[in-house]
Amino acid sequence: MNTLKAISILSSNLFLLLCRYEPIGYPVSVHLYFYDERFQGYLVRQEVQKVGSRVRETVEVWAVPQATMQLENNLREFERLKNLEVGTEWDPKERIFRNFGGVIGPLDEPVAVQKWVRGPNLTATIVWIDPAQTVAASYDISVDVDAEYTQYKPPLQRPLRPGAWTVRVLRLWERVAEARFLVMPLAFKGREPLRQEEDSWLHAGPPGNMYLEQGFQQLRSVLKLPPQEPALQEAQQRAQLVGKPLEAWVDRTVGAFW
Known part of the structure; x- marks a missing residue:
């Protein structure tokens, strides 16, 4: 059981490592989105590179404010x-x-x-x-x-x-x-x-x-x-x-x- 748990943890850590990216410079662009004149969120484009790699990619992030009331x-x-x-x-x-x-x-x-x-x-x-x-x-x-x-x-x-x-x-x-x-x-x-x-x-x-x-x-x-x-x-x-x-x-x- 402990062996299976250890393998699971190692697999999870490996997955997180493979999916880690580092930002390069400032965001490429930021777009504001509205619906019925109400702000919905920011669409941010950012150039990144995977940890341990020199290959550059561009990712998009949809940033939405959370309701707190x-x-x-x-x-x-x-x-x-x-x-x-x-x-x-x-x-x-x-x-x-x-x-x-x-x-x-x-x-x-x-x-x-x-x-x-x-x-x-x-x-x-x-x-x-x-x-x-x-x-x-x-x-x-x-x-x-x-x-x-x-x-x-x-x-x-x-x-x-x-x-x-x-x-x-x-x-x-x-x-x-x-x-x-x-x-x-x-x-x-x-x-x-x-x-x-x-x-x-x-x-x-x-x-x-x-x-x-x-x-x-x-x-x-x-x-x-x-x-x-x-x-x-x-x-x-x-x-x-x-x-x-x-x-x-x-x-x-x-x-x-x-």
């Missing part, structure tokens, strides 16, 4: 809520984000947009939580009977901490929906690789860990957030990454959302 049960009046999305460059006339794909960096100004169908008036609380479990913002929105979209861009102090953020929609401080979005770490600044001494501030979060003049840490217990210290320590360690470790972090975070 989750709804709770027993929504009642919040059954009106049909979508919750975070991005930049919101076009209120066309009701789309002009930053296609929702790629957000530490220096961007994201906006949270909610899509509704007709229904009863309601008031919702919107809460933003950063990767270190810091409550970055909290505010209420009023949703009228005929409202189709509500949106607000909190004036968050930058840089935003890179990693997975969460936006929650609450009814009387009970979660009814949430969506995750990525603030992408930067591997380059001004076309040059990040340097630890000069550029670590870009990934360190806002000064004093405060995104707004008013702090919201008293909401942590109400929101039932996990202990902050481990997440904050991990975020501080990642803020110092450069070179290959930084590139690996970028790849992991992007892979979790695409």
Whole structure:
């Protein structure tokens, strides 16, 4: 049995080795695809070569953003809520984000947009939580009977901490929906690789860990957030990454959302 298992593992490793490719230079092309005016994904063409070989090939990658919105049960009046999305460059006339794909960096100004169908008036609380479990913002929105979209861009102090953020929609401080979005770490600044001494501030979060003049840490217990210290320590360690470790972090975070 152990022999068969060992053979299976060796076969799997050999298969992975034979299928490994290394990129050569920058992407050859990137095409954006839409359906019904909604962004669907990127088609990326990249020149590569197989590991251990000098033969060059061109591969295509279909990159699609993953849906992250989750709804709770027993929504009642919040059954009106049909979508919750975070991005930049919101076009209120066309009701789309002009930053296609929702790629957000530490220096961007994201906006949270909610899509509704007709229904009863309601008031919702919107809460933003950063990767270190810091409550970055909290505010209420009023949703009228005929409202189709509500949106607000909190004036968050930058840089935003890179990693997975969460936006929650609450009814009387009970979660009814949430969506995750990525603030992408930067591997380059001004076309040059990040340097630890000069550029670590870009990934360190806002000064004093405060995104707004008013702090919201008293909401942590109400929101039932996990202990902050481990997440904050991990975020501080990642803020110092450069070179290959930084590139690996970028790849992991992007892979979790695409």
